[in-house]
Structure formats: structure tokens, C-alpha cells
Amino acid sequence: MKKILVGMSGGVDSSAAALLLKRQGYEVVGVTLDLLPGDAPFAAAEDAKKVAAQLGIAHHTINCKEEFSHHVMDYFTAEYLAGRTPNPCIACNKHIKFGAMARIAGEFGCDAVATGHYARIEQNADGRYLLKKSASAKKDQTYVLYTLSQQQLSRAMFPLEGLEKEEIRALAAEAGLAVAQKKDSQEICFIPDDDYVRFLSERCKELPPEGNFVDLSGNVLGRHKGIVHYTVGQRKGLGIAFGKPMFVVSVNPRDNTVTLGEAGSEFSSTLVAEQTNFIPFDTLDSSMRVQAKVRYSAPAADAWIEPVGDGVRVTFDTPQRAVTPGQAVVFYDGDTVVGGGVIGR
Numbered sequence: 233m234k235k236i237l238v239g240m241s242g243g244v245d246s247s248a249a250a251l252l253l254k255r256q257g258y259e260v261v262g263v264t265l266d267l268l269p270g271d272a273p274f275a276a277a278e279d280a281k282k283v284a285a286q287l288g289i290a291h292h293t294i295n296c297k298e299e300f301s302h303h304v305m306d307y308f309t310a311e312y313l314a315g316r317t318p319n320p321c322i323a324c325n326k327h328i329k330f331g332a333m334a335r336i337a338g339e340f341g342c343d344a345v346a347t348g349h350y351a352r353i354e355q356n357a358d359g360r361y362l363l364k365k366s367a368s369a370k371k372d373q374t375y376v377l378y379t380l381s382q383q384q385l386s387r388a389m390f391p392l393e394g395l396e397k398e399e400i401r402a403l404a405a406e407a408g409l410a411v412a413q414k415k416d417s418q419e420i421c422f423i424p425d426d427d428y429v430r431f432l433s434e435r436c437k438e439l440p441p442e443g444n445f446v447d448l449s450g451n452v453l454g455r456h457k458g459i460v461h462y463t464v465g466q467r468k469g470l471g472i473a474f475g476k477p478m479f480v481v482s483v484n485p486r487d488n489t490v491t492l493g494e495a496g497s498e499f500s501s502t503l504v505a506e507q508t509n510f511i512p513f514d515t516l517d518s519s520m521r522v523q524a525k526v527r528y529s530a531p532a533a534d535a536w537i538e539p540v541g542d543g544v545r546v547t548f549d550t551p552q553r554a555v556t557p558g559q560a561v562v563f564y565d566g567d568t569v570v571g572g573g574v575i576g577r
Contacts, residue, residue, distance in 0.1 A: 235259040236389060237342040239333055240283065240291070242276030244411050245348030247283040248400045249391040251407055253346060254287050256391075261340050262291040265328065267300040268422055283409050292340075296332050303327035305422060309435050312428070315483035316558025317463045319376070320420055326379040334387060346389040349373045353385055356512070361385035363511050363569040367394055375528045378562045378572035379509050432460055443488035445472065448481065448497065456490045459483050465498045465554025483557075499551035505537075505544045505561050505573030512570060516544055522563040522570055524548070526555050532564050544573055 238250045240262040253260050262284040264277045277293045284291030304323050311318035333345045350371040352364035361382055366372040380388065392400060404412035419426045433439055439460055445453040454472045456462065461469070466480040470492070479498040482491045503526075510516060516539050523532035524546055534549040546561055555561075555575060562572035 234343045235261065235341060236344050236346050237333065237337040237340060238262050238346045239329055239348075240264050240280035241348070242279035242283075242411065242414075243348070243416065244401060244404050244409075244414050245392060245416075247280070247348075247409050247411050248395075248404050249346055249348045250283065250287055250289060251403060251409065252391040253389075254289060260287070260289040261342060262287075262289055263333070263336060263340075264291070264293045265296045265300070265332070266293055267296055267304075267328070269297065269301075279411055279414070283411060286407070286409060294336055296328060299332050300324070300328055300422075303331075305435070309432055311558045312432055312460045313436070313440065313485070314558075315459050315485040317556045318558050319560055320422075321376045322379060322560055325376055330380055330384045330388060334384060337387070344387045344389050346391055348392055349377065349390050350392060351377055351390050352393050353388060353390065360512060365564070365567040365569070368396055371397065374564075374569050375525055375560065375562050375572075378511070378560065378569055380511070381509070382511075385511070429460060440485065440488060443490070445470070445492050446489045448491065448493050453478075453492060459485055459488060459490060462490050463554075464556040467498075499553050500555040501548050501551045503546050503555050503561060504540060504576045505546060506542070506576045508544050508571060508573035510571035512565075512568065515539075516571075520563075520565075520570070522565055524564070525562045526552050526575065527559060535563075537563060537570075543576065 236253050236258045238260055240246045240250060250260055250262055262280060264280040281291050304320050307323050308318045308320050329347060337345050350366040350368055350373045354362045354364055356362055363374055363377060363385060365374050401412055423431045440458045442455055442458055445456050447453055457471060462480050462483050464480050467477055477495050478492045480490060481493040481497050519536055519538040522535055522537055524535040525532045533552055536547045537544050557575050559575050560572050561575050563570035
């Protein structure tokens with residue numbers, strides 16, 4: 233019988249994942265990672281502990297504050313200071329949920345790591361692990377999982393695949409789990425009030441100062457509050473009226489300017505992706521036809537990808553809105569994740 237480590241966040245998805253694995257006959261060990269600063273008990277661990285007790289499985293709370301601070305919170309801060317827009321969930325999946333958790337699984341003698349993500353893992357004829365879109369298009373989370381390595385995929389399990397949210401809540405309710413109707417978390421876990429500028433100001437001695445809004449020709453249009461307040465594609469909250477819609481086209485830390493453009497300027501046909509990871513193969517050796525997503529919620533768009541320097545150039549058939557440095561671009565071939573990378577300047 234395989235022994236499976238389940239990451240239990242205290243929510244209904246991860247609780248249902250543990251429930252399903254237990255029913256399938258696995259020996260299940262639940263783990264909740266203590267990630268945030270402070271020593272007080274936190275609700276997620278308490279909820280997960282209650283569920284584990286109901287299921288009759290072991291549960292442990294593991295301190296991963298230092299790793300989370302370095303790989304997620306420091307990264308988040310540095311990206312904003314560099315004029316980029318980070319994606320902390322992707323960093324967390326890579327380094328914590330499938331990084332630190334893999335180490336913890338080894339310490340507990342577990343064969344695999346299971347989470348409440350919605351995605352599929354298959355092996356091809358060559359034995360290579362593939363990451364596939366969830367059958368539930370509404371819940372597919374492959375966009376935030378594209379960094380996973382072959383080793384991580386070989387030890388990952390997604391027990392919820394094939395189920396809709398309503399079915400998962402019904403399963404949890406039928407089993408009497410207290411979290412069956414618990415609401416899903418929407419905000420960044422370390423910024424519960426969604427005020428990321430407050431978070432940055434508390435983490436940094438000082439934030440970048442006010443500077444100039446400029447147009448595409450470099451003409452000064454007015455003053456901005458500091459580059460961390462802005463992201464590419466932003467229209468609202470600029471703090472100044474122009475008499476017509478204006479969009480953030482770029483954030484420029486070197487000269488502390490924010491470039492604005494009129495409607496249409498927020499669209500791009502090309503980008504270069506850095507820090508790439510490919511799943512069906514190790515490296516991209518020639519151009520390839522894909523569908524690419526530049527945001528979690530964006531539809532996949534037809535594009536060509538080709539190797540260029542240390543990265544990948546992406547050329548879209550149709551210009552894409554708000555191609556944002558620091559965010560991920562993820563490549564698909566049908567329902568298979570080809571890979572992805574971080575959008576560069």
C-alpha cells in the first residue's frame with residue numbers, strides 16, 4: 233500500500249483530496265505548512281487537524297516560514313521593486329508545494345505528494361510525464377503548475393481531477409467534514425487584505441518615490457505615486473484625468489517613469505519569455521506551433537514559439553492585451569502543457 237503525503241490547507245479541496253485517497257486504500261499523511269510570520273496558531277492548521285481527525289489519518293504542521301519568506305515573499309517584493317508584476321502562486325508551487333513538500337514526503341517515508349489542484353498527469357510512450365489540462369475547464373490550474381519538473385511530476389497526485397466543485401462539496405458534506413461549505417480563498421495568502429502596497433512598505437525600508445508619467449514619445453504627462461502602484465494594462469487608479477482612456481504600457485525602474493498610451497497601445501504581438509521550463513522535452517530546439525496564455529484567466533491564443541538566446545520568442549497570431557513583465561506565459565498543445573516561462577521586458 234502506497235503512503236501519500238497530502239498538503240492540507242484547511243480548505244474543502246485539499247480535505248476532499250485526503251478523503252478520496254483514504255477511500256482508495258492509501259495510507260494518508262496530512263501536512264499543513266506554517267508559512268506566515270508570527271507564532272500564533274492559525275485557522276488553516278486547526279481546520280486541517282479537525283478534518284484529519286475525522287478521517288482517522290495522521291496530521292502534522294510543519295514550519296516552512298524561512299523557505300516561504302525567501303522563495304515567495306522576497307521574490308514578490310523584488311519583482312515589484314524591479315517594475316515587474318510577480319505571480320506568487322507559481323513560485324509557491326515550484327518551491328514550496330512541490331519543493332519543500334517533496335522533501336517532507338521523503339522524511340515521512342511517503343511515495344507521493346497529493347494536492348487539491350485541478351490537473352492531470354499522464355505518461356507518454358517514452359515514459360515521460362506530461363501535465364494535462366483538467367477535464368473541468370472552469371477549474372483547470374495548469375497555468376500555475378507549468379514549472380514542475382519530471383521528478384516533481386513523477387511524485388505528484390491530483391485526486392480531484394474529473395470532479396466538479398459541487399461534487400467535491402457534496403463528498404465532503406456526505407463525509408461530515410466541517411469544511412464542506414468553507415469559502416475558497418481568493419486573495420494572496422500573505423496579503424489577506426489585498427493591499428500589496430502596504431505589504432511592500434512594511435517589508436522595505438523605503439519604496440520607489442514619485443516620478444513622471446510619460447507618453448510613448450517620452451513627453452511628461454504628469455506625476456505618478458511610485459512605480460509599485462502600477463502594472464502593464466492598468467487603466468483605473470492612475471490618479472490623474474486625461475480626458476480619454478489611458479493605459480499603462482510599461483513600468484520603467486531605471487528612470488522611475490510609467491509610460492502611458494491610448495487605447496490599443498496595451499496590446500502586443502510578441503514577447504520574450506525567460507526562465508523557461510518545458511515538460512514533454514528538455515529544450516525547445518526549433519519553432520513550434522502552440523496556444524499560449526499570458527494570464528491565468530486569459531484564453532489560450534494561437535502563437536509560434538522559437539528559441540532565442542536563453543529564452544523563447546512568442547509571436548501571436550492576434551495581439552494580446554496586457555502582456556505583463558513578471559507574469560507567466562504558458563504554452564499548450566491541445567490539452568498538453570508544453571511549458572512556459574516568465575514574460576520579460
